Amino acid sequence: xxxxxxxxxxxxxxxxxxxxxxxxxxxxxxxxxxxxxxxxxxxxxxxxxxxxxxxxxxxxxxxxxxxxxxxxxxxxxxxxxxxxxxxxxxxxxxxxxxxxxxxxxxxxxxxxxxxxxxxxxxxxxxxxxxxxxxxxxxxxxxxxxxxxxxxxxxxxxxxxxxxxxxxxxxxxxxxxxxxxxxxxxxxxxxxxxxxxxxxxxxxxxxxxxxxxxxxxxxxxxxxxxxxxxxxxxxxxxxxxxxxxxxxxxxxxxxxxxxxxxxxxxxxxxxxxxxxxxxxxxxxxx
Amino acid sequence: xxxxxxxxxxxxxxxxxxxxxxxxxxxxxxxxxxxxxxxxxxxxxxxxxxxxxxxxxxxxxxxxxxxxxxxxxxxxxxxxxxxxxxxxxxxxxxxxxxxxxxxxxxxxxxxxxxxxxxxxxxxxxxxxxxxxxxxxxxxxxxxxxxxxxxxxxxxxxxxxxxxxxxxxxxxxxxxxxxxxxxxxxxxxxxxxxxxxxxxxxxxxxxxxxxxxxxxxxxxxxxxxxxxxxxxxxxxxxxxxxxxxxxxxxxxxxxxxxxxx
Amino acid sequence: xxxxxxxxxxxxxxxxxxxxxxxxxxxxxxxxxxxxxxxxxxxxxxxxxxxxxxxxxxxxxxxxxxxxxxxxxxxxxxxxxxxxxxxxxxxxxxxxxxxxxxxxxxxxxxxxxxxxxxxxxxxxxxxxxxxxxxxxxxxxxxxxxxxxxxxxxxxxxxxxxxxxxxxxxxxxxxxxxxxxxxxxxxxxxxxxxxxxxxxxxxxxxxxxxxxxxxxxxxxxxxxxxxxxxxxxxxxxxxxxxxxxxxxxxxxxxxxxxxxxxxxxxxxxxxxxxxxxxxxxxxxxxxxxxxx
Numbered sequence: 154x155x156x157x158x159x160x161x162x163x164x165x166x167x168x169x170x171x172x173x174x175x176x177x178x179x180x181x182x183x184x185x186x187x188x189x190x191x192x193x194x195x196x197x198x199x200x201x202x203x204x205x206x207x208x209x210x211x212x213x214x215x216x217x218x219x220x221x222x223x224x225x226x227x228x229x230x231x232x233x234x235x236x237x238x239x240x241x242x243x244x245x246x247x248x249x250x251x252x253x254x255x256x257x258x259x260x261x262x263x264x265x266x267x268x269x270x271x272x273x274x275x276x277x278x279x280x281x282x283x284x285x286x287x288x289x290x291x292x293x294x295x296x297x298x299x300x301x302x303x304x305x306x307x308x309x310x311x312x313x314x315x316x317x318x319x320x321x322x323x324x325x326x327x328x329x330x331x332x333x334x335x336x337x338x339x340x341x342x343x344x345x346x347x348x349x350x351x352x353x354x355x356x357x358x359x360x361x362x363x364x365x366x367x368x369x370x371x372x373x374x375x376x377x378x379x380x381x382x383x384x385x386x387x388x389x390x391x392x393x394x395x396x397x398x399x400x401x402x403x404x405x406x407x408x409x410x411x412x413x414x415x416x417x418x419x420x421x422x423x424x425x426x427x428x429x430x431x432x433x434x435x436x437x438x
Numbered sequence: 439x440x441x442x443x444x445x446x447x448x449x450x451x452x453x454x455x456x457x458x459x460x461x462x463x464x465x466x467x468x469x470x471x472x473x474x475x476x477x478x479x480x481x482x483x484x485x486x487x488x489x490x491x492x493x494x495x496x497x498x499x500x501x502x503x504x505x506x507x508x509x510x511x512x513x514x515x516x517x518x519x520x521x522x523x524x525x526x527x528x529x530x531x532x533x534x535x536x537x538x539x540x541x542x543x544x545x546x547x548x549x550x551x552x553x554x555x556x557x558x559x560x561x562x563x564x565x566x567x568x569x570x571x572x573x574x575x576x577x578x579x580x581x582x583x584x585x586x587x588x589x590x591x592x593x594x595x596x597x598x599x600x601x602x603x604x605x606x607x608x609x610x611x612x613x614x615x616x617x618x619x620x621x622x623x624x625x626x627x628x629x630x631x632x633x634x635x636x637x638x639x640x641x642x643x644x645x646x647x648x649x650x651x652x653x654x655x656x657x658x659x660x661x662x663x664x665x666x667x668x669x670x671x672x673x674x675x676x677x678x679x680x681x682x683x684x685x686x687x688x689x690x691x692x693x694x695x696x697x698x
Numbered sequence: 699x700x701x702x703x704x705x706x707x708x709x710x711x712x713x714x715x716x717x718x719x720x721x722x723x724x725x726x727x728x729x730x731x732x733x734x735x736x737x738x739x740x741x742x743x744x745x746x747x748x749x750x751x752x753x754x755x756x757x758x759x760x761x762x763x764x765x766x767x768x769x770x771x772x773x774x775x776x777x778x779x780x781x782x783x784x785x786x787x788x789x790x791x792x793x794x795x796x797x798x799x800x801x802x803x804x805x806x807x808x809x810x811x812x813x814x815x816x817x818x819x820x821x822x823x824x825x826x827x828x829x830x831x832x833x834x835x836x837x838x839x840x841x842x843x844x845x846x847x848x849x850x851x852x853x854x855x856x857x858x859x860x861x862x863x864x865x866x867x868x869x870x871x872x873x874x875x876x877x878x879x880x881x882x883x884x885x886x887x888x889x890x891x892x893x894x895x896x897x898x899x900x901x902x903x904x905x906x907x908x909x910x911x912x913x914x915x916x917x918x919x920x921x922x923x924x925x926x927x928x929x930x931x932x933x934x935x936x937x938x939x940x941x942x943x944x945x946x947x948x949x950x951x952x953x954x955x956x957x958x959x960x961x962x963x964x965x966x967x968x969x970x971x972x973x974x975x976x977x978x979x980x981x982x983x984x985x986x987x988x989x
Contacts, residue, residue, distance in 0.1 A: 159891040167802035168818045170865075173858070174820045180838045181831075202750070232880030259729045266735060266975050269918025273953065274735045285866055298750045304731045311728075324540045329605070331498060331534040332611065333526040334557035335714040342557055344885050365828025366722050367922040374952070376614035392830045396922050399834070418827060427824035524707050557709055 157302030171229070171393040177418075185412030189436065191405060197412060198383035202376035203394075204405055212409035214416055216380045220388040221417070223381060224299045224370060225363040229310075229356060231303035236359075237308035243311075244318030245340060257315075264308035275301040280373070289385045301369050312360035317351030317435075318344055352436040357428040365421050367392040391417040449473035450645050451497065451615060456511035458492050458501060459545040466492040467510070468669040474615075474662075479637060479646045481656035481677065484666035485697055491651045494617050497647070498532040503632070516614060524649045530558070533608035537620040539600035541592040541607070548588040548605055551575060574606040578636055598629020602636070609640075616640070618648045622655065634659050653693060657681055665689045737968075751775040751964055756932055756948060762957035772958065776965050778934045782849065783940035785936060787918060794860040800860075800953030801896060802868025803908075809873075815822035818869075825862035828909060831860050833923030837945040841927055842947060849935065849942035853929030854919065860913040867909020904987020908980045915976035918968060921946035945969050 156328060189197055192213065234391020239260060247253040280292035289296060321344045329339040345352070375387020376397055389397070391413045404408055451474040458467040467489040474480050483489040484560045492501075497515075501507040502525055502561050513520045541550050551571045555562055562570070570587070571639060575581040580602045584595070592603055601621060608616065619639075622630040637646055637659055657662050657677060664674040665688070673689045684690040690698060750773070757774035758766070765772050808814040836855035841847055879901055883893035899906065920938070924930075929941040930951060949965045952958040 156890040163800050163804040164795055165480070165936070167804040167814070169797065169815050170801060170820050170861075172823070173861075174823060176839075177835050180835055184838060214468065222857045235724050235728040237723045238527075239728050241721050242725040246718065256725060258727065259732050262974070262977075263732050265919075266732075267921070267946060267969060267973065269919065269921045269949050269953075270735065270739065270970065272737055273949070273962055273966060276953075277792065278734065278738055301805070307728055322540075323539055324536055325542060327500060327503070327534075328536065328540040328542070329553075330500065330503060330555055331529055331536075332554040332557050333529040335710050337714045337717040338557050338559065338710070340717075341947050342553070343542060345540075348757055353820075361541075361826055364825075367828065368950075371922075392828055392922070395830050395834070396925060399837075399926055411834055411838075414831045418831050421828055422823055426821065429822065524711070526707055559706060569789070 160264045181411060181418060185408055185415045187405060188412040194393035197256035201217060201380050208257040210405065212406060214413050215396050216378055217389050217413060221364055221382050222391040223295055226300055226371055227299035228363045229304060229360055232307050232310055233301060236307045240314035240318055244315040245344060249345040250321050260308045260311060268366060268368035269386040271367040273302055275369060275373045280323055293373060294385055295381050298370045298373040302363050305366065305369065306359040306363050309362050311348055311354050313355030314352045315346035319387045345381055350431050352430045354431040355423060361421050361424040362425065365392060365417065367396050371396045445474050450476040450516060452514040454512040456496060456513060456659045458496050458507065458509045460507055465669055470671045472671055472674045474645060474647060476645050477641055477643055478661040479659055480650060481660035481663045482647065482649045482666060483653060483656050483663060485692065488666040489669040490666050491619050494619055494647065494649050497617055498529050498534050530611055531613055532617055533611060533613035534617040535604050535608055535621050538624055539597060539604050540598050541591060541603050543591060546589045547584050547592045548602060549608050550592055551610050555608055570610050574610040576603040576607055578606045579604060597625050598632060600624060600631060614645065616644050617647045618646065620649055620651065623651065665692060700970050725794040739918055739963055739966050746961060746964035753777055754779060755934060759955055759957045764956060772960055773950035776945060778931060778943045779945040779948035781934045783918060783945045786849050786852040786856060786944055789850060789912060790856035790860055790917065791914065794864055795855040798861050798864025798930060799868050801865045801914055803872060805839055806872035811942045821862045821865050829920055830922040833926035836923060836927045844939065847927060847929035848939045849928055850938040852924045852942065855923035855927050856917045858918055858919050863913040864909055868906050869929060871905030873896060875901055904983055905946065908984040911976050911980035918963040919946055
């Protein structure tokens with residue numbers, strides 16, 4: 154009898170996840186419907202205007218969608234050589250050695266630093282550097298936020314990749330060496346292709362992380378509500394505009410911000426889904 | 439070494455005082471000295487753990503990959519000490535086939551045969567590639583079976599076919615010596631048979647060393663046999679002689695199934 | 699052919715070495731930011747890192763301005779943030795741990811059921827949700843109905859964040875337990891409930907506890923969802939229905955206030971210490987309780 158109740162409780166607990174997700178989607182959709190009704194779904198998405206002035210009030214998500222994609226992909230690009238190096242370091246070159254566990258620990262700690270601290274460091278340490286290097290007069294903008302974002306996602310991009318690279322079967326590697334290859338040739342022709350699905354999945358997951366990142370980006374991107382004009386320009390991401398303007402928003406503006414939240418939710422969900430599908434294929438192969 | 443079949447030629451592989459240890463203080467191979475002659479099939483036999491695979495893997499310097507393994511002594515391949523030339527060159531001259539067939543899963547059958555060239559950074563023209571692939575696959579009697587599916591990955595092939603593919607891949611590089619580490623122990627009897635026939639054919643072009651735990655296989659295909667026990671080379675001689683009149687008591691015990 | 703071989707062998711060995719050194723270099727470079735950040739936080743934060751920090755509430759902007767003008771150290775501390783973080787996170791633990799445990803148990807026991815697969819998928823979905831969106835949800839569900847920002851709204855947000863992590867670590871830990879444990883318990887005539895609570899959970903304690911610790915350390919540093927839910931307060935608050943501060947929220951406030959900005963580093967230092975200690979404990983627990 155007790156078992157029946159217990160099993161029922163377990164089932165209900167699991168069911169709560171269902172309710173939670175349904176509730177989340179409902180909350181987001183219902184509260185953004187005002188904005189979508191006002192501007193039309195496609196109209197809202199494609200509109201680069203974000204004008205809170207009462208006389209000319211008009212809201213659209215495009216500037217932030219572009220800002221988000223811009224910073225996230227740039228961050229991925231910047232982090233790639235470093236996270237690939239780390240995953241080769243840990244998964245192949247120094248696999249199992251003590252120095253590898255040191256590197257792993259350091260990279261894990263990077264993942265533990267809260268976003269706001271990254272923002273502080275970005276502001277106080279990296280921004281002056283960017284100004285001094287003459288890359289950008291006031292420092293804030295796409296470049297600064299992408300650089301810091303890149304550092305933030307290194308642990309995410311490298312951890313799964315390391316797993317997959319280290320799981321390449323030894324007999325494949327010995328087979329390659331027996332044919333006379335050097336280590337890098339073996340890595341290039343055997344290890345990386347064999348681990349490729351896992352590596353791709355890990356970068357997609359890192360991308361998902363970058364897309365949703367809020368505080369560090371908010372503090373570094375300059376907070377202008379328009380489509381950024383290149384690396385030197387400032388802008389806003391979907392997450393940062395919500396963080397910045399949610400506080401005093403109401404009416405159609407609030408609905409628009411929530412609509413942006415919904416879009417962000419959908420985009421990150423899709424990205425994570427793609428990563429999962431890739432991983433599933435790996436599992437089967 | 440008694441009554442070796444040597445075809446009246448100079449040895450192609452000479453081992454002098456070769457020892458291999460996995461950990462300080464213990465030796466998996468102890469002081470092995472012997473010669474291998476061209477165009478012969480030599481079987482290395484012995485009970486589990488006797489060091490036969492370890493000795494084989496020393497020949498193509500596979501032990502270099504592992505920090506904890508130390509190899510001492512001299513191994514001369516065609517007169518050159520393998521430790522004095524680049525390991526990559528050694529491995530081109532001595533090709534290896536493993537117990538578990540290991541075709542590269544991300545390459546097609548066609549690409550697998552040519553893998554040696556790709557891994558060595560050697561660029562070939564399409565015509566040359568086609569020739570090499572056809573030749574190598576024909577050489578292992580696999581051509582007819584796969585010629586229509588060469589662009590597919592090799593994972594659907596049977597174990598025996600995969601192993602022949604691996605042999606083709608090794609042969610494509612035209613090595614001097616073929617090192618085979620229990621090449622048929624993971625295969626069914628029919629595939630084993632096919633590969634044994636293949637080896638007998640290849641003998642005319644290559645020198646083959648086969649590690650085997652299957653005495654009857656050694657008896658079937660080898661010209662000469664080496665018997666190893668606890669890391670030492672106990673006896674090396676003409677196979678027929680060794681099987682009928684072994685010189686060493688241990689050898690006799692092994693061959694009659696007292697242990698192993 | 700032989701001459702070409704030896705030339706290209708040299709070239710190949712050279713590029714092999716080159717890549718090796720590049721991998722080492724870039725790995726090294728990847729580690730540098732950690733040390734730079736730690737250095738900044740520690741060197742700038744230790745000055746204001748004193749007992750006051752932990753025992754007094756935040757000063758008003760005015761007080762800080764006066765202190766700055768007089769060249770005095772800024773008075774006050776972040777007690778309101780510390781108590782706020784404790785309150786909000788404690789509540790979140792209360793909500794998420796039992797629920798997460800149960801769901802994790804359910805998933806590990808019902809792997810083949812379609813329902814379980816759906817729940818598993820949705821759990822992953824929740825895990826990938828950006829924290830600001832979770833903040834919007836908690837705003838919609840708690841702040842709006844209650845009519846005010848509150849600690850409990852913050853807890854709801856953090857609960858949603860912690861839940862998937864706890865579910866996953868519980869599920870994975872239980873999955874790794876040998877099936878023999880459960881079977882032996884049932885074979886002895888024990889009820890399923892007892893087997894779970896007396897055998898499985900204790901055996902998996904290491905992994906489960908580690909998962910909980912890691913989830914806590916993750917949400918301790920979260921700012922965005924709290925901005926939309928708990929808002930912040932300048933006094934110590936234990937009333938769950940009132941706006942409450944938290945350490946990351948204070949850091950944000952300090953950052954935006956030119957008079958208080960010097961306090962960012964000591965607060966960050968405290969936050970990092972808490973997070974790293976939690977991580978470190980989690981590692982030790984994981985190692986000691988390895989099955």
